[in-house]
Amino acid sequence: xxxxxxxxxxxxxxxxxxxxxxxxxxxxxxxxxxxxxxxxxxxxxxxxxxxxxxxxxxxxxxxxxxxxxxxxxxxxxxxxxxxxxxxxxxxxxxxxxxxxxxxxxxxxxxxxxxxxxxxxxxxxxxxxxxxxxxxxxxxxx
Amino acid sequence: xxxxxxxxxxxxxxxxxxxxxxxxxxxxxxxxxxxxxxxxxxxxxxxxxxxxxxxxxxxxxxxxxxxxxxxxxxxxxxxxxxxxxxxxxxxxxxxxxxxxxxxxxxxxxxxxxxxxxxxxxxxxxxxxxxxxxxxxxxxxxxxxxxxxxxxxxxxxxxxxxxxxxxxxxxxxxxxxxxxxxxxxxxxxxxxxxxxxxxxxxxxxxxxxxxxxxxxxxxxxxxxxxxxxxxxxxxxx
Numbered sequence: 001x002x003x004x005x006x007x008x009x010x011x012x013x014x015x016x017x018x019x020x021x022x023x024x025x026x027x028x029x030x031x032x033x034x035x036x037x038x039x040x041x042x043x044x045x046x047x048x049x050x051x052x053x054x055x056x057x058x059x060x061x062x063x064x065x066x067x068x069x070x071x072x073x074x075x076x077x078x079x080x081x082x083x084x085x086x087x088x089x090x091x092x093x094x095x096x097x098x099x100x101x102x103x104x105x106x107x108x109x110x111x112x113x114x115x116x117x118x119x120x121x122x123x124x125x126x127x128x129x130x131x132x133x134x135x136x137x138x139x140x141x
Numbered sequence: 142x143x144x145x146x147x148x149x150x151x152x153x154x155x156x157x158x159x160x161x162x163x164x165x166x167x168x169x170x171x172x173x174x175x176x177x178x179x180x181x182x183x184x185x186x187x188x189x190x191x192x193x194x195x196x197x198x199x200x201x202x203x204x205x206x207x208x209x210x211x212x213x214x215x216x217x218x219x220x221x222x223x224x225x226x227x228x229x230x231x232x233x234x235x236x237x238x239x240x241x242x243x244x245x246x247x248x249x250x251x252x253x254x255x256x257x258x259x260x261x262x263x264x265x266x267x268x269x270x271x272x273x274x275x276x277x278x279x280x281x282x283x284x285x286x287x288x289x290x291x292x293x294x295x296x297x298x299x300x301x302x303x304x305x306x307x308x309x310x311x312x313x314x315x316x317x318x319x320x321x322x323x324x325x326x327x328x329x330x331x332x333x334x335x336x337x338x339x340x341x342x343x344x345x346x347x348x349x350x351x352x353x354x355x356x357x358x359x360x361x362x363x364x365x366x367x368x369x370x371x372x373x374x375x376x377x
Contacts, residue, residue, distance in 0.1 A: 036269070038211045039336065040253055046201030048258035048361070051191050052371045102180060102240030129237070136236060139178075 085126040089119050103132045106139045114138045168192050168368070170232055179235045179262035181372050186261040188235070191368030201257075202331075202365040212333045215358060219338040222351035225358050226326060228367060234326055235262055244324035245287060249340035258371040260328065260364055265374075268329075268336045271343025275316040288321040289349070314348040326355045331362025 083095055096104040107118065121134045166175045168190045176189035197203075217225050226234075231246070238244025239262050248255050248263040255265040266283050273280040281291050295303075295315065303310030312319040325344075329336035341354055364371065 035211050035335075036251070038208075039251060042207065042212070043251065043253035043257065046254065046257055048202065048371045048373075049191075049198055049200040049365055049368075051193070051196060051199075052365060052368055053258055054186065054370055054372055100241045102242065105180065105185070106178075106240075128241075132237070132240065 083122070083126050083128045083131060087122075087126075092119055092122055100128065100132065103128075103135050107135050110135070110138050114141070166190075166192060168194065171229060174232065177232045177235050179239060181261045181263075182375055186370065186372055188232070188261050188370045196368060198366060198368075200365070202362050207333060209333070211335065213335070214332055215335060215338055217358060219341055219356055220345055220351070223341055223345075224355050226355045227357070227359060228363065228369070230355075231260075231326060231357060234324075238324050242323075244326070247325055247327045247337075247340070248329070249327050249337040250329045250334075251336070254330065254361075256374060258361070258373055260361070261370060261372045263328075266340070268340035268343060271340050271347065275347070284317065284347075287325065287349075288323040290318040290321070292316060292318050312350060317348055319348060319350055319353075322350060322353050324353050324355070325349075326357050328357035328360045331360035332358060333362070334360055 082099065083092070087095060093104075093107075096107055107115065110118065118131065118134050118138060122131050125131070166189065169175050170177065170188075170190065176187050178185050178187050180186075234244060234246065239246060246260065246263045248259045248265045249268045250265070251267045251269070252265060259265065264286070266286070270279055270283045275281075275291070284291065292313070292315065299308070300315070302308055303313055309320045312322070327337040327340050327344075329340075337356060337360065341356060344354060345351060361371075
């Protein structure tokens with residue numbers, strides 16, 4: 001009789017633990033679902049300030065799509081080559097194009113004279129960080 | 142007679158001065174920066190502030206209060222080892238890591254938020270992606286974008302060597318290779334938003350190195366309150 005009681009107690013303890021675990025799992029899933037539902041409802045009523053908003057396809061944004069797609073495709077093809085000292089200008093431009101696509105997009109917009117100055121700078125300091133800064137500064141002039 | 146010679150030069154100088162003053166922005170990003178340019182969906186977008194100094198915020202981000210939970214104020218420290226960044230660090234990031242593909246700015250919000258406007262240069266990876274199973278193709282695709290490779294079967298000996306710190310073992314686990322992991326800045330709606338903290342915790346759970354993760358706590362709320370440019374993404 002005593003054994004039965006102990007066994008029953010053990011079973012009921014295990015049973016309630018299983019139920020509790022299942023319940024907590026369901027509760028967690030429900031909480032996550034509730035969270036997602038709340039943020040979706042909040043999103044439907046949200047908008048940004050119209051003065052700050054620009055469409056990504058606005059004509060004023062310079063379209064680099066074709067250039068970017070073509071060149072980033074090339075860039076993904078091989079291993080990244082770092083800027084090293086002693087490159088000729090075509091090699092320098094090729095490395096920029098293949099490994100520093102963002103900087104290259106800005107470089108492409110520079111005048112011939114500005115490009116020559118960037119290359120000249122590279123010859124004295126091939127550090128990519130400094131070359132990038134030089135390109136950015138030139139593009140803002 | 143002398144005055145006669147100087148007058149045109151003076152006029153020219155005054156005109157040049159005036160033009161440069163007209164070109165300079167009154168509301169700059171920082172004392173030395175008028176704007177930053179960033180590539181968003183293949184287009185160059187200029188990020189600057191609203192120049193109208195009488196403008197006050199309109200739209201959803203003018204709202205001060207939302208029900209908590211779920212929209213509760215987030216702590217600065219969302220997880221151990223995660224640094225918090227502000228707008229100026231984001232401008233630097235846009236001009237450096239983002240430009241050369243060494244980093245990503247991640248809009249961790251669900252697509253419903255993303256399509257209503259995002260920070261230029263961001264990519265949308267909703268936080269839920271980082272809670273998926275390591276074999277889920279969506280997670281594998283997202284991790285690839287972050288520079289993380291899914292690992293195949295790794296031999297027991299190789300793993301044992303990695304675990305003692307060789308072969309970049311500190312940047313690898315059974316599922317992922319983080320040796321080329323990009324520097325990430327994750328953001329969502331701001332101080333009251335739990336989406337990017339969840340994304341960060343999800344990434345940490347997957348093994349992403351904490352020193353490559355940054356939390357922009359101000360998010361869209363702070364970005365909007367400074368009148369900074371937002372883009373409405375093209376439908377993909």
